[in-house]
Amino acid sequence: MAVCSSQHCDLIGNAYPRCRSCPSYANCETSRSRNSFRKYLAFPLSQVRLLKSPFAEAVEANRKYVLAHDPDRLLAPFLREAGLNPKKEPYPNWKSQGLDGHTAGHYLSALADMIAAGNDTDGEMGRRLDYMLLELERVQKANGDGYLGGLPGSRDFWPIIVAGDTGKIWSKWAPWYNLHKMFAGLRDSTIAAEKPKARELLIKFGDWCVNTTSGLTDAQMQGMLSNEYGGMNEVMADIYAMTGDKKYLDTAERFNHRSFFEPLLRGEDKVTGLHANTQIPKIIGLERIATLTGNERQDSAARFFWDTVVKHRTVAFGGNSVSEHFNDPTDFHPMLESREGPETCNTYNMLRLTEQLFATKPEASYVDYYERALYNHILSTIDSETPGYVYFTPIRPEHYRVYSQPEQSFWCCVGTGMENPGRYGQFIYARAKEGIYVNLFIPSELRTSDGLTLRQENNFPSEQTTHLSLKLQKPSNFALYIRHPQWVPEGKLTVRVNGKVVPISSKPPSYAMVRHQWRDGDKVDVDLPMRITVERLPDKSNWAAILYTLLEILSDGAW
Ligand SMILES: [Zn+2]
Secondary structure (H helix, E strand, O other): OOOOOOOOOOOOOOOHHHHHOOOOHHHOHHHHHHHHHOOOOEOOHHHEEEOOOHHHHHHHHHHHHHHOOOHHHHHHHHHHHOOOOOOOOOOOHHHHOOOOOHHHHHHHHHHHHHHHOOOOOOOHHHHHHHHHHHHHHHHHHHHOOOOOOOOOOHHHHHHHHHOOOHHHHHHOOOHHHHHHHHHHHHHHHHHOOOOHHHHHHHHHHHHHHHHHHOOOOHHHHHHHOOOOOOOHHHHHHHHHHHHOOHHHHHHHHHOOOHHHHHHHHOOOOOOOOOEHHHHHHHHHHHHHHHHHHOOHHHHHHHHHHHHHHHHHOEOOOOOEOEOOEOOOOOOOHHHHHOOOOOEHHHHHHHHHHHHHHHHHOOOHHHHHHHHHHHHHHHHHHEOOOOOOEEOEOOOOOOOOOOEOOOOOOOOHHHHHHHHOHHHHHHHOEEEEOOEEEEOOOOOEEEEOOOOOEEEEEOOOOOOOEEEEEEEOOOOEEEEEEEEEOOOOOOOOOEEEEOOEEOOOOOOOOEEEEEEEEEOOOOEEEEEOOOOEEEEEOOOOOOEEEEEEOOEEEEEEEEO
């Protein structure tokens, strides 16, 4: 990856407007990939380390689960489709029922994020990632046209699509959805794990996508988009952000599903009954394009979608959908009765969308949702003692959950499930214009490129205070923006700097700004008084969740 030599830029995490004024900006790959691409407000995963907490325990469980898989078995469908001899048998379940190859893409993302987050304690994940990229390079060379897919019958299938018979997309199990996972895995390997080989593979694969779709009419393209396609618009926009080549942006926009987007652009909620996880990644792609092009209408549509899902279709623990579909916001009865409650993939994708929306509009209300869904849904989808992931999280009273087993289960939610723990540190902190947002109260340590170490420790939520300490090479004046969550009433949030209470004027949800001339060894204690509250379902029926602060402790019964 090109490295910026400009003294205006320290490469990591700097504010986008500073890059804009840089004389090297026009040709600066670092700017596009680090700032525009990786969201300018986010700190890279490599700068955040988790400390002891249930999140760190889940990371260790995830490491074991990921390493329990054989890369050669994950790669077998790719070698087969390229006419090469697979080294091992492919895995069963969804990996041999038509969606062959999809987990390998998730696996790359999981490895890349876990490595970046400092969880590759013995180097094995790094070795596996390098090995898989080498094997995928061999596959891509054998294919000859940049293709990298495990879809059964690929060689016969894609020429049919190129010829314009796009109705045949339904003859396979979600072909673009499947391929999107490999695109995303290569992107994450490029950005999070900084693997140049992944970038080469990704761009060649992107060229294959451009060539495959460029001859299709808009009608053919739109007809094809009724079939689940993951976030193809997002990854093509990502390649545009990395390369600056507009052909990738044009292709990204061709993956915008107009019949789904148009009501949202008009501010109309037509999502009831739609397959939830088909739609959420499309919106992530729409917002990605809007961020790159400055399209405010598209940005508004993405925010409207987020509102419809979070405010009207989400239950207390942050999940949405029943049997994978968006429920009627006036009737949660089906969700209460179904064995198939909120799906993990949906919340994984809603968190990614929330990060994107926050990046251009940093409001604490986005973090309130994120915190609720991360603690109550995402963290609960992995069993730390016997590693495995859940697909559905039913809210049916006295019901149970089913956990996956390594090498046996290859559901979609296993794929997103193995990605989640590597991303726990993604949103704890964010860079503000003149300071740092403290978004989440997860024990962790942030080390910025300009020499600040911000350490956060607590026994949250068993205790009601989080403790921050700063290490600095020299005194520095900046603001800590400490999130005042919705669940702490106005006037109840207390901030002490080196033991002395400082005046703050925040209202929930917002940020308490603490500007200070910080010195090495300074300490900040934040009191977050906790309480029990009751929250009804959005349909206002006689069902309620009982919450302790943000944590759901019971979801039960008529009242
Ligand atoms: Zn899923």
